[in-house]
Each structure stands twice: as structure tokens, then as C-alpha cells.
Amino acid sequence: MIRLFTLLLVGTMALAACQPAAPAIGADGRALPKAYRISQRDAQQIPFRMLDSVNALRSASGLIPVELDSQLTAAAATHSRDMQVQNRPWHFGSDGSSPLDRIQRVGFAGSLVGEVISETYETELETLGAWMEKPDTRRIILSPEARRMGISWFQEKSGKIWWTLVMGN
Secondary structure, eight states, rough: OOOHHHHHHHHHHHHHSSSSOOOOOOTTSOOOOOOOOHHHHHHHHHHHHHHHHHHHHHHHTTTOOOEEEEHHHHHHHHHHHHHHTTTSSSSSTTTTTOHHHOOOTTTSSSSSEEEEEEEEEOOHHHHHHHHSSHHHHHHHTTTTOEEEEEEEEEETSSOOOEEEEEEEE
């Protein structure tokens, strides 16, 4: 009987060890976010997933689609990296540059519609969802004047991602 009890106890402990660990809980009682790691494959697909998602949102609002623009993407990449260096999400570069200054530096001939930024551990689609919940960032993404889009990011070793989306025409 003791052997059977011991075997059952060991078996139960082994099964309990196989269960996934409970997620870490933050002070607000919600599960802490798990960092999204951008793989090399994801890095190639993110601009197109974001473009498709932005255009789906624009289409649902009766707006014309935007196209990816390499110059706006270059301006976005510069700013994502610079926000990481400054360790703060804001629209001014460490050299005092504005979004308008950055698109002019890369030679974009059109005009700036707006810039949307984020500091997060979330995917590009979760970030877009968060942007769409805020009136100011939603207005930029759904601007009827927008014709071109640039998207870029910088991911730290910790997993934190600095996202920048630039809309122009």
C-alpha cells in the first residue's frame, strides 16, 4: 500500500510539473506582457502586414489606399533609433529635429500628414490597434490627404520596440 501511495504521489508531482507556469501578474491584476521578438522573417514582412492593415482600415472608412514609401520609411527608421537613444517616445529628435525636418532630410518631395510613435513590447498589429483607439493617432492614419506611408522600428535586446509610422502625400 505504501508503494502504491508513493507511486501515485510521484506520478502526481511529475504531472504537476508539466503544467505551464501561470503568467506573471502586474500591479493592476492583469498578466504582464510577453515581449514580441522580431525575427528576420518578420522584419521582411512587417512593412507589408502594416500596409495591408492600414489600407483595410482606410478602405473601411471609404478612403483610398496608401503606398509604402522608401523615403518615409527611412525617416521613420531614423526616428525609431533616435527615440531608443533618448529613451523616450516623443516627436523630436535628439538634434531638435521635427518630423517635417526628418522627411525633408531624406528627400521626400511631398508634405507631411503626420507621425505616429510608440514604445511597446507588442506586435505591429497590436500597436496599430492601440493607435486606432486614440483620436489623434487615428486621425493621422485615416487622413484623407495621406497617399504615402513609411513604417519602421528599433528593437532593443530587452525586447522593447520603438515604432514610428509616417504618413505623407
